Amino acid sequence: MQSFSEIDITSKRASKAAGFDWGIAEEVGKNMRNLEMFGLPGVKNLNLYLQKIKKNPTEKPKKIEKENKPQSKEFCPIYCGTTFLDDCKMLERLSRIKFINVSYPLLFLPFISRASEIVGKKISVQYEKNNFLLNFDKTIFSKNIKNSEVVSLAKEVFIEFLENNNSFSIQEWKELYKLSEKTFVEETESSKKIGAGAGLTDND
């Protein structure tokens, strides 16, 4: 099998050869390493996308808004990704963002995954019945995705910054906490006096 290092370097060089600048190609290399590490078909998608843009160039977004529509062609997932990543702290305020007509949208994902780590929030992404939950660039949970099927165009991509809420109820938490209390030792008068580090008076 190919090492992740080989995947990174080869993806970077291939992206440069396809016309991206070195700085962008570096991003792609790192992203392909991440996608493959998460078990998603990055190399397959990148290969197809770089072949496609030889004949049908895609479009770079000028600035990301709440809703983004290409002027004439399809959006480039790599340029969408770098722009999203660079501006993610501002984009977080928009909460929900929509892109129309994104080519090979899987290639957009690792940028958003890295943005999730930067802003410290989980991000959900949906396109063409594929659902992803991006967790601080540590994992990507996916639903309905089949690795053998490549989505070459997403008519709509929905991105949502998720608030840092609990996934459990207060009652569930209380029950768990109560159980955890069984590891505590009942305090005595004597242990109160000598067991704690701080003095009994602290008037300075």
Place this chain on the structure above:
Amino acid sequence: MSKTNIKFRDPSVVMKLSRLGSFHQSKLSFLRSFIREFKEWNYKRNLFDLDKNGYGTAVYSFEKNGRNYSLVCFAQHIDPNERSDRVIATKWDAAFVLHDGVPTRADIDRLRDNVPKQEIGRVSYKELTLSRANKSVRVFEHVVNSLSQGHQPDKNLLNKVGYLYRTTAVYGSGKFGLADRFRIKDRKEICGPFRLEMMLVYLVRQFTFDQVNHIAKSRNPDKAITLDKNIARNLGIGNSTGLGMAPFIVNHPTLFSNWIYCREKALKDIRSIEYVNTDDFNLFKDCFNKSKLSLDSWLTDSQYQINKINSLKSDLLKFTQYLEKDCSAKIGYLWNKIYLWAEKNLHEECIEYIVSMMMEPYDKIIDPLINEMSSEEEKYFNIPAHRKISELKAIIENNYKSIINIDFKEKKNTANFWFISRNKEEPRVANRYKEYGSELEQPLAIARDIKLLYERLVKAKPTDTVADFLLNNDDVRHVVRRAFIVEKFPYSEIQDNTIGASLVPIDMLRLKLSFFGAIKFDPRSDKWLRINMYQGAPLPHEMKLSNDTWVYNSLR
């Protein structure tokens, strides 16, 4: 002397190529730290299945607490005209791979099919480093012949060459299917950089001794003797190194910075010692005096290196006089005094030689630094694009002072370009105005691209974010990333023009090789050189009792 506040040396001085190309091995060097780390491990020769000519398979290992690293060696016959040190070679006298664990029969068979092919073979995530080597034919045959006749080889000849085999590449970190570093990076014993590469070379050295002994015995079973241990100890492994190493230090800025930072931190801490212990000062003088003896056996045909060695010799004479006349352990801040004197009176080659020597007495300063010499490079990859243009501009003005004054409209300042050869995927440098291919230039012209970035930033709105700027400036994105790295890692950037007409690429190679711990740099052109590794190092069965200053016992 009053209390002294010693500062780190300025990167604009240290990071000049002429200075970096004057670095020497030191206590921080990777092959020395490898021996310190692995001296308590159990060494074993697990398999030695060579025919009478020395061709076949061998396995050597280090083991401790259930963890094994095994070197698998494949030696083969090659015709004299097939033996080449060039990276374009396709056949070697021996090929090696370091396997993670104990290889099974099936592993060895799989490796036998692939390892001798090197770049066109495939290895797996169970393998850690890969290499090949050629015999120094003259020395190898002389040693085998002598031993088979019952006498030891000619020491003068061995001193001239210094090794039986020369490696021409040592690969690691994911190349050709090898394990990615992330799989093993949390193992304590390999947290120093290139430790597994150092292990491979060390075990290869032992294989070369076992091979000559074996062939000699096969030739003349009744009369043959084995290579004297004192002679063996003074043989290392040669290495021919080309431009492949040069881009490495540009492509790994945080790692590179950590190496230099540790050296600078050691120097700063040593210069800050107010009272120097007499034993420590004596150890310094002892290492210094022994090391000087090596200069007469530092042989090279390169006029560039001959000039450097002559300058070093003449400076060392001056320094020796100064040391004898003006230095004693009674002087406060002695090391600082020595350093300041060296900066004022000596050339870079000798200054850095003395800096290396000054580390010798100080295990307590050096040992903790060894663990700081790796890097989690990924952590610093993202560009903090929310920051302002004014901040980025200030970073460049502070960290690339001399670079932004270079005029890249002058042809001499863009004379060269770096590219990757199709043949072996190896880096090369060529004249931009005479050779074909500059449109495929690698992103290694950092100085030129930083200057371009700076010129654009000057025209940009200072209150805009870097994200705003990058929307229309993809072509400088790679150096925007670097600028934010240099802000945190001031020693991450070479403060010179790596595409200028006056570039001496071997300065970049020598820098890296000095951190490896190589000695006797022998440039064969301005683009490749030969070195020696582990000359004088303890043999495997001697490691447990070895002293870290072994390197100075061998330099004669």
